[in-house]
Amino acid sequence: MSAARERYLAFRRALPPLPACSHETVRARGLDFAVFRTAAPHHAASPPLVCINGGLLFSHQLLWPMLSPLAARRTLIFYDQRGRGQSHPPPGLRAARIEHDVGDVGALCDALGLDAVDVLGHSWGGGIAMLAASQLGTRVRRLVLANAVGTTSAWLPPLHEIALSRLSGASRETLAAFDPAALTAPDVARQAAYARAFYPAWFADRAFGREITPPTGTSATGAVIASRLRRDGYDWRETLRALRARTLVLHGMDDAIPVATALETADVLGGHATIDTVTIADAGHMPFLEQPERFFALVERFLNDA
Numbered sequence: 001m002s003a004a005r006e007r008y009l010a011f012r013r014a015l016p017p018l019p020a021c022s023h024e025t026v027r028a029r030g031l032d033f034a035v036f037r038t039a040a041p042h043h044a045a046s047p048p049l050v051c052i053n054g055g056l057l058f059s060h061q062l063l064w065p066m067l068s069p070l071a072a073r074r075t076l077i078f079y080d081q082r083g084r085g086q087s088h089p090p091p092g093l094r095a096a097r098i099e100h101d102v103g104d105v106g107a108l109c110d111a112l113g114l115d116a117v118d119v120l121g122h123s124w125g126g127g128i129a130m131l132a133a134s135q136l137g138t139r140v141r142r143l144v145l146a147n148a149v150g151t152t153s154a155w156l157p158p159l160h161e162i163a164l165s166r167l168s169g170a171s172r173e174t175l176a177a178f179d180p181a182a183l184t185a186p187d188v189a190r191q192a193a194y195a196r197a198f199y200p201a202w203f204a205d206r207a208f209g210r211e212i213t214p215p216t217g218t219s220a221t222g223a224v225i226a227s228r229l230r231r232d233g234y235d236w237r238e239t240l241r242a243l244r245a246r247t248l249v250l251h252g253m254d255d256a257i258p259v260a261t262a263l264e265t266a267d268v269l270g271g272h273a274t275i276d277t278v279t280i281a282d283a284g285h286m287p288f289l290e291q292p293e294r295f296f297a298l299v300e301r302f303l304n305d306a
Contacts, residue, residue, distance in 0.1 A: 054123025057217025083221025
């Protein structure tokens with residue numbers, strides 16, 4: 001068993017039982033969304049924490065129950081993005097864009113009657129989170145960006161070669177068989193297979209990455225969005241200058257997305273918002289798995305700091 005896996009299992013064993021997470025269907029922007037939330041703890045003073053997963057092809061299960069330790073002090077709200085998991089796909093599938101996911105965040109907050117929220121976004125979910133926070137203004141009190149994608153797509157073209165440099169043996173051969181250029185087509189099976197092959201490269205401890213069964217992506221909506229972002233690129237910097245929420249930019253130092261990307265994000269957001277930037281040693285793209293004690297301590301401190 002890898003050292004990172006032993007550390008993660010020891011952390012989980014020390015936690016209380018997993019909190020219940022209710023499921024409801026919420027109508028917003030003409031679609032039915034699957035929403036999941038934990039009960040409000042007694043005497044909870046913090047606003048709910050809306051958790052936005054990355055991956056584009058995947059459901060909220062990329063973050064639940066991994067983020068359950070945060071439920072001790074606040075209600076956690078997860079949801080399946082449009083066309084993912086149990087949420088309905090949009091009409092006109094070929095027109096799907098990440099900007100539609102961004103607009104859904106505020107619409108869901110309206111439908112749930114949430115006047116004030118904190119938001120946590122991971123990976124591509126970090127991109128959705130920072131764009132949504134820019135739209136929602138003072139309704140977002142605190143924003144956590146955990147190993148988020150960059151404010152432009154400049155990080156994306158080198159990612160395949162970075163991953164190959166981090167793998168060896170059969171894992172490297174499997175990933176090397178893919179041509180990243182083919183991912184500009186909205187082929188969900190190909191994109192899901194690539195995500196599985198890439199998976200061990202996200203970890204600082206590659207052995208830990210090989211010990212975890214990669215998630216399976218099934219979303220045609222997500223495949224359209226992912227292919228569009230790869231094909232057309234993006235630049236969100238001007239939009240993000242509207243962000244005002246105090247923000248924690250948190251990044252594993254051994255992520256395949258370089259730390260420099262997180263520093264660039266902090267620089268862009270820092271023009272008008274208060275930014276805390278923290279790196280976590282010996283952690284890759286999912287520090288809540290590889291360094292859970294450090295990750296949750298940092299997030300709790302940020303969310304609870306008056």
